[in-house]
Amino acid sequence: MAVSIIIKTLNEEKRLAATIESALAALGDGQGEVVIADSGSTDRTVEIASRYPVVIAQIVAPARPSCGIGPQLGFQHSSGDYICLLDGDMLLDAGFLGAAIRFLKENPAVGGVTGHVEEMLVANLEYARRVQRNGPESRIGPIDRMNGGGLYRRSAIEQAGYLSDRNLHGHEEFDLGIRLRSAGWRLHRLDRRFVQHFGHTLNSYRLLVRRWKNKYLHGVGELLRASLGKPYFFQLMRELPELKLWGAVYLWWALSIAVLVFLPDKTLALGLVLAVLAGIVALMSLRKGGLGMGLYTVVAWFFHATALPVGFLRRRRPPAAPIESRIIHEPTRTAAERAPAGHKHFRKLPS
Incomplete structure (x- = not known):
């Protein structure tokens, strides 16, 4: 059974070589392929990837970078019976593919x-702190999504319609998970390592601002928009606990505005609003173990609640439509290995 390892990239020059080498090592001498799905890197990502026997597919205009576009781009140019999804800053555990298959x-x-x-x-x-709890990132056994990637059956992806929604700037794993479950498939986490991840080293506030700028925070709103009219819409509403939190934030904002507008004594009104704000920050500081984390939590609420309607109102493109792209590198193949145009072919990587 052939495996296509899809590596999503956008300016991943720092760790990409190690990621590719871990993927090639995991495939061993058997049939398999590595597909680099690049969202328009401007650093040395493509140059580095071109040194290896991999397929490099890159988006072209009018396609735009998003969390959802990379996986689907790679899927579009892959052909394996199994699809393994990685980020460009991950190291694939050598024994994972065998255990997963x-x-x-x-x-x-x-x-x-x-x-x-x-x-x-x-x-x-x-x-x-979140990944240490019994959340979707660490739960063993049946799960509702595969955050961080994993190994999928191609047949399951095809039944669900597509691997990843190009319109989503976040929550693409949740979207895929609920579509697969709606189609009757289950997801599972083994009690073993999948990858080592060398992620963000930004502090919390800088990461929050970065996620606002790259539209990652729009993900929940975009996910809600994508699920409208789908049979799993109400299930999705139940499974996103943050929706209740953002609803509470909207109610808090509405009450604060009402106090400021309708209370005749504006000084008193402002004092009440600020007192409530200070009280909530204090409460969260007690829960989170410090004033810094309490303040950050409330600020993050504001960012997320503001981003939700912006994401919901974004224009969508058909998620299953081919992504505008080009192949800029692929392993050398003999004439016998080349498939007719339009036919999905499989590449055997050199040992």
Whole structure:
């Protein structure tokens, strides 16, 4: 059974060579391919990737970078029976593919399997605390999404319609998970390492601003828009607990505005609004273990709540339509290995 390892990239020159080498090593001498799905890197990402026997597909205008476009671009140019999805700053565990394929063969109702994502560089304290809890990032057994990637059956992806929605700037794993589950497939996390991840080293506030600028925070709103009219819409509403939180934030804002507008004594009105704000920050500081984390939590609420309607109102493009792209590198193949135009072919990587 052939495996296509898709590596999503956007300016990943720092760690991409190690990522590719880990993917090639995991494939060994068997049939397999590595597809670099590049969202328009401006650094040495493509140059570095071109040194290896990999396929490099890159978006072209009018396609624009997003969290969802990379996986779908790679899927579009892949042909394996199994699809393994990685970021360009991950190292694939050498034994994961074998264990994952065995599990899928033994469990035909499972459409995707992953393992633990071992975070090597975590400067965002809130994220560090979250991954230590029993959340979707660490739960063993049946799961609702495969955050960080994993191994999927191509047949399951095709039944779900597409691998990843190009319109999403975040929550693309959740979107895929709920589409697969709606189609009758299950997802599973093995109690073993999948990858080592060398992620963000920005502090919390800089990362928050970065996620605003690159539209990552629009993801929840875009996900809601994408699910409108779908049979799993209400299930998605139930499974996104942050929606209740953002609803509470909107109510808080509305009440604050009402106090400022309708209370005749404006000084008193402003004092009440600020007192409530200070009280909420104090409460979150007690829960999070410090004033810094309490203040950051409330600021993050404001960013996320503001971004949700912006993402919801963004114009969408058909998620299953071919992504505008070009192949800028691929392994040398003999004439016998070349498939007719338009036919999905499989490349055997050199040993």
